[in-house]
C-alpha cells in the first residue's frame with residue numbers, strides 16, 4: 001500500500017503529480033496534484049471548463065498528459081504508471097467510468113443489461129443465451145438491490161426514467177467490481193428526488209470502491225460531501241470539508257458566485 005506524507009493514515013489508490021495537459025497551447029490541466037484514498041468518496045467541483053472531465057480522461061487513458069505522473073497503486077502493493085497503458089487496459093485494472101449519457105442496451109431488460117456487463121461474453125447474443133452461474137446471479141441480485149431496481153428487473157431498459165437509466169448504468173459498472181469508479185455529473189437532468197436517491201446510492205458505495213464524483217449541483221454535493229476538491233483552471237484551488245470549501249473566499253469568487261446549473 002502506498003502513502004503520502006499528507007495522508008499518512010490513508011492507503012492510496014491514485015497518486016497524481018505535476019500533471020499538465022494542453023489543447024492547442026491552452027492548459028486544460030495545469031500542474032495538478034491529487035491523491036485518492038482507498039474506499040474514499042471524493043467530490044469534485046469547479047466552474048465550466050475547469051478541467052474536471054479532462055481530469056477523468058487522463059485517469060482512464062482517454063487523454064495522455066504532456067507532463068507529470070499518474071500512478072495507480074494496485075492492492076498487491078505494486079504501482080502502475082497509467083500513462084503507459086491503453087484505455088481498455090486501465091479499464092481492466094478496475095477503473096470504471098460513467099459518462100453523462102447512459103450507454104445501456106435500450107431493448108433489453110434491466111436484468112439482461114447487468115448480465116451483459118458481467119463481461120463473460122463479448123457478444124450480446126452470447127450473453128443472452130448464457131446461463132448465469134450461482135455467483136453471477138448473486139452478484140446481479142446485489143447490484144439490483146444496490147441500485148434499487150429489483151422490482152424493475154423485467155422492465156425494458158429503454159422505458160426507464162432518466163434517473164433509473166443512470167442508476168442502471170452505475171449498476172452495470174458495479175457488476176464489473178471496479179476498484180475505482182469515476183462518475184461525471186450523475187445528477188444532471190434528474191428530478192430532486194432522483195438526485196437525492198443518487199446521493200444515497202453513492203454514499204452506499206463508500207468504503208467498497210474508491211469513487212470520484214464531479215457535479216455542479218451544490219445541494220447534491222452537500223448531501224454526499226466528504227472531502228471536496230475544487231478545480232479551477234486545471235489546478236486544485238482548494239480541498240477540504242464541504243463548509244470549509246463553501247465558505248472559502250477564493251472558491252466563492254471563481255465558482256459559487258457565478259455557479260451555473262446545467
Ligand SMILES: Nc1ncnc2c1ncn2[C@@H]1O[C@H](COP(=O)(O)OP(=O)(O)OP(=O)(O)O)[C@@H](O)[C@H]1O
Nearest residue numbers: 023024027028046047048049050051052053054055
Ligand atoms: N479534446 C479537446 N480538444 C480541445 N480542447 C479541449 C478538449 N477537451 C477539453 N478541452 C478544453 O479543456 C478545457 C477543460 O474542459 P473540461 O471539459 O475538462 O472542463 P469541465 O471542468 O469538465 O467543464 P464542465 O463543467 O463544463 O463539464 C475547456 O476549455 C475545453 O474546451
Ligand SMILES: [Mg+2]
Nearest residue numbers: 052053054184
Ligand atoms: Mg465536464
